[in-house]
Amino acid sequence: MYSASAKPHLIIIGNGMAGTRLLEEMLADEGHNYRISIFGAEPQLAYNRILLSPVLAGEMPRTDIQLHNKDWYRQHRIHLYTDDPVIHVDTENGYISSASGVRLAYDKLVFATGASSFIPEPLQHIQHENIHQFRTLNDVTQILNSSRNAHRAVVLGGGLLGLEAAHGLQKAGLQTDVVHRGQYLMNRQLDMPAATLLENTLINRGISVHTGCEPENITVNTDKAISLRLNNGRQLQTDMLVIAAGIRPNTQLANSSGLHCQQGIRINDRLQTSVDNIYALGECCQLGDHTFGLVAPIWEQANVLAAQLKGRYQQRYQPRPSATQLKVAGIDLFSAGNISDQLPATDTLVLKDPGKDTYKKLFFTRNGLSGAILYGDVADGQWYFNLINNRQDISQLKPDLIFGQPFCSPGPARPAAG
Numbered sequence: 001m002y003s004a005s006a007k008p009h010l011i012i013i014g015n016g017m018a019g020t021r022l023l024e025e026m027l028a029d030e031g032h033n034y035r036i037s038i039f040g041a042e043p044q045l046a047y048n049r050i051l052l053s054p055v056l057a058g059e060m061p062r063t064d065i066q067l068h069n070k071d072w073y074r075q076h077r078i079h080l081y082t083d084d085p086v087i088h089v090d091t092e093n094g095y096i097s098s099a100s101g102v103r104l105a106y107d108k109l110v111f112a113t114g115a116s117s118f119i120p121e122p123l124q125h126i127q128h129e130n131i132h133q134f135r136t137l138n139d140v141t142q143i144l145n146s147s148r149n150a151h152r153a154v155v156l157g158g159g160l161l162g163l164e165a166a167h168g169l170q171k172a173g174l175q176t177d178v179v180h181r182g183q184y185l186m187n188r189q190l191d192m193p194a195a196t197l198l199e200n201t202l203i204n205r206g207i208s209v210h211t212g213c214e215p216e217n218i219t220v221n222t223d224k225a226i227s228l229r230l231n232n233g234r235q236l237q238t239d240m241l242v243i244a245a246g247i248r249p250n251t252q253l254a255n256s257s258g259l260h261c262q263q264g265i266r267i268n269d270r271l272q273t274s275v276d277n278i279y280a281l282g283e284c285c286q287l288g289d290h291t292f293g294l295v296a297p298i299w300e301q302a303n304v305l306a307a308q309l310k311g312r313y314q315q316r317y318q319p320r321p322s323a324t325q326l327k328v329a330g331i332d333l334f335s336a337g338n339i340s341d342q343l344p345a346t347d348t349l350v351l352k353d354p355g356k357d358t359y360k361k362l363f364f365t366r367n368g369l370s371g372a373i374l375y376g377d378v379a380d381g382q383w384y385f386n387l388i389n390n391r392q393d394i395s396q397l398k399p400d401l402i403f404g405q406p407f408c409s410p411g412p413a414r415p416a417a418g
Contacts (some may be wrong), residue, residue, distance in 0.1 A: 007035045010309065011096055011104060013086045013253070014112030015040025017049055018282030018298050020067050022110065025306035027076055032310055034108070036078045039098055041085035044137055045069065050295060053161075053327050056140050056168030065137075089257035091275050108277050108309060111254055111265055115247035115283035115293070120156065122218045123243065128226065130240040134165045135247075143242060147172045150239035154178075154228060158185040158211065160326060162244035163198075166207050167328040169242070176207050177236055179228070181214040181245075189324045189335035193352070194359050194375045201331055201357070210234065249284045249291060264291045269316040271305040281305050290319045297322055321371075323385045325378070334381035337371035337388040339363055346370070349402045362402055367395040380404040 010026075012019045015038050026032045040046065046067045054060035073080045081098060088097040095105045117133040130146045133139050143165075147153070153169045155162050158180025170176045178185075184195035185202075199209050213232040218241075220226055228236040249264035260266040260274035264286030271279045281301040283293055292298055300317060307315040323336040339361075340346070351360040358376030362369060362384070368391050372384040383405045387394060400407045 007033055008107035009105060010034040010036045010108045010110070011106040012036070012038040012110045012112055013089075013096070014038075014110075014114055014282070014284075015042070015046050015080070015082065016112060016114050016282070017046065017067070017295070018114065018302065019110070019112035020046040021299055021302040022112065022281065022305055023076075023078060025302045026309065028306070032306075034309070037081065037104060038078060039081045039084055039086050039096075041083070042136060042138070043083040045080075045082065047137055049135075050327070052134070052137065052140050053164035053168055055137075056134075056143060056165065057171045057329075058168075059171075059329070062137060062140075086253065089253065089278075091257055091259075091278065094277075106277075108279070110305070111259075111273070111278070111280040111284055112282050113250040113253060113284040115249050117243055118246040118248050119243060120215060120245055122215045123156075123241075126218060126220070128220055128224075128241075130224065130226065132240070132242050134161060134242050134244045143169075143240070144172075146240045147174060150174055152176075152238045153240045153242060154226075154236055154238040155242045155244055156215070157244035157246065158182065158209070159188065159244070159246065160186065160324065162242075163202070164327055165242050165244050166202070170205060170207050174240075177210060177238070178202070178207060179210045179213060179215065179230065179236070181212070183212050185209065185211065186326070186333075186335075189339070190333075190373055190375075191339065191361060193350075194333070194361070194373050197357055197359055197375050198326075198331065198333065210236075247283065247293060249286065251284060254280070254284070262286055269318060270308050270313070271301060271317060272308075279305055279308070287317070287319060292319075294322045294324065321385070321388050323381065325381075332374075332376055332378045334372070334374040334378040336381065336385045337363065337369070338365075339371040339373055349398075351402045360402055364394075364398065367393045369394050369401070 048065045051065040055062050084098045084100045086096045086098050097103045117135050132143050153174040154177045155166045156179050158178050166176050166178050184192050185198050213230045215228045216231040217229040226238050226241050251261040254265045255261045265280040265284050267280050267285045267287050271281055273280050282298045304315045304317040321337040326333045347364040349362045361373045363371035369387045374381055397408045
């Protein structure tokens with residue numbers, strides 16, 4: 001047994017979902033042998049960021065998205081610093097300094113600093129009380145406050161986060177437009193046919209969609225209304241603007257600390273940075289060409305990093321395919337794996353039912369399923385995802401695979417063609 005004073009000190013910079021998941025993994029199994037301190041820049045306790053959209057839409061109270069209360073940290077002897085970002089790391093002497101003046105030495109240090117909203121060029125120098133980002137609980141509070149005196153809203157970004165923001169604003173009673181620079185919505189997760197179904201659903205709900213364009217000029221009028229001129233010539237007038245046009249890893253602190261950074265903080269498969277006793281995980285890090293914005297890979301990283309910190313060095317992290325679902329009530333959408341038709345030796349199967357607004361597209365490479373897009377009927381999504389991740393040989397299943405799992409098991413024959 002070690003006395004508390006003899007235990008090495010682990011400091012985690014970032015009290016978001018990645019940092020909190022790492023704490024949970026450290027406490028799992030037989031626990032750990034560290035003193036742990038964790039620093040968060042936000043005043044709130046850690047919360048589930050992926051549930052911000054239901055809070056914005058009024059479908060969930062903000063209290064329901066908190067991950068742990070203060071007693072949990074006390075119970076596990078974790079020293080928690082909220083509203084106190086780390087502002088300096090001395091890697092040579094092994095200590096950190098926070099905004100409030102706390103200075104602590106560390107034996108192991110973890111960057112879990114997350115990411116920030118990407119701000120398009122026309123907005124980088126504009127300050128306005130009704131222009132908001134959509135990344136934090138405080139952002140949601142400000143958006144809701146602005147929406148009380150607004151009739152119109154524009155969301156910049158037609159990816160997952162932007163569409164969830166648009167859903168929330170539309171539910172709040174605002175006339176809502178989505179502006180997306182891609183040729184179609186969710187262009188990283190869907191193809192054109194699936195995105196067209198999604199766009200039609202949103203239009204039927206009263207959300208206007210503008211794709212293949214972006215703002216080239218934004219002005220604020222004397223009545224505080226916001227004018228956007230898009231690069232396709234269209235003009236939009238709005239009372240509030242919400243930015244959800246992608247994210248950028250937070251690397252400023254790591255870069256100023258001398259860590260190797262590119263898009264994100266560079267790590268190896270042990271989650272180590274360029275300094276041996278410093279690690280990174282989550283949205284702030286980069287492994288090879290991969291950066292990370294979805295929950296599943298971050299959970300895997302937390303599991304591997306906890307093992308590394310506990311001395312189980314055989315565990316390694318390798319990026320794997322991830323699955324995506326849109327968290328908007330009444331829209332069933334699933335995307336997983338690699339969905340590019342441009343890959344070598346890629347074959348596809350498509351099943352459409354216009355009457356039911358359903359669409360399936362499967363992507364094959366050699367004898368394996370490499371990707372799947374489902375719209376309207378996502379019942380087989382997890383099964384397809386398992387086939388992708390397990391790299392299962394599906395050559396015998398391929399003729400029936402598009403019809404779903406029940407038709408690939410002994411029993412019913414596939415539906416008749418036509």
